[in-house]
Amino acid sequence: MERLLLQYEVEQWLYREAEYxxxxxxxxxxxxxxxxxxxxxxxxxxxxxxxxxxDYSRETFIFNDDRNTLQMRVDRLNTDFAWAESPPSRTRRLVTNVRLVEVEPEITVLCNVLIYRSRGADIEADLISGERKDVLRREGDSLKLVRRWFLIDQTTINTRNFAIFV
Known part of the structure; x- marks a missing residue:
């Protein structure tokens, strides 16, 4: 029963993150x-x-961020200098196939993600799919993301920029 409750808590965390x-x-x-x-x-x-x-590089990344660079990216999106996101993308994240791999000492989660992204008046939309490997840690009564490893399905990414978060 504990594992089912943890599975539910993790799924709700992932859905809340996508909503944000x-x-x-x-x-x-x-x-x-x-x-x-x-x-x-x-x-x-x-x-x-x-x-x-x-098939995925261990040395070359589309992005390789820590807390400081994530904060800088968020801060930049709130300025007039976020040209890549002007107008802001409209996105919808679908999180599926959530699997708990490990639960101690931290929670390792695999899930599939499909991101639909449209921009301005563009007729064509972007579809970005892949598998995420997340590590979550309990801090107090909440879960925090410690590591995200997003394995994109596309070798050639058919999007003008990658100014969104996965």
Whole structure:
């Protein structure tokens, strides 16, 4: 029963995070991050006939952020200098297939994510899909994100910029 309750708590945390991002509530989203968070999206490489973790760079990233760089990105989005997000993207994040891998000492979670993104009056929208590996830590009575590793499904990312959070 404990594991089911933890699964539910983690799922609700993931859904709340997606809601904050979709509604551009970046301060509430940032409050979900641990002080020592590592937030990474490695590039996907075509190096083999099969898809595996080795198909992702351990050295080159689309983004490789910590708490300070996440704060800087959020602060920039609240200025007149966030040209890549003017007008702001309209996004919808679908979080599915949530699996708890480890629960002690921290909670390791795998989930699939599909992000729909439209911009301004553009007719075409972006679809960004991948698997996230998150590590959550209990701090008091809440969960905080300690690590995010987003493995994007696309080798060539068909979007004008990556100014959104995954």
């Amino acid at each position: 991002l979709d509604h551009l509530d970046f301060q509430s989203w940032l409050a979900l991050m641990a002080q020592d968070v590592v937030y990474q999206m490695p590039i996907c490489m075509n190096v083999a006939d099969t898809r595996s973790a080795q």
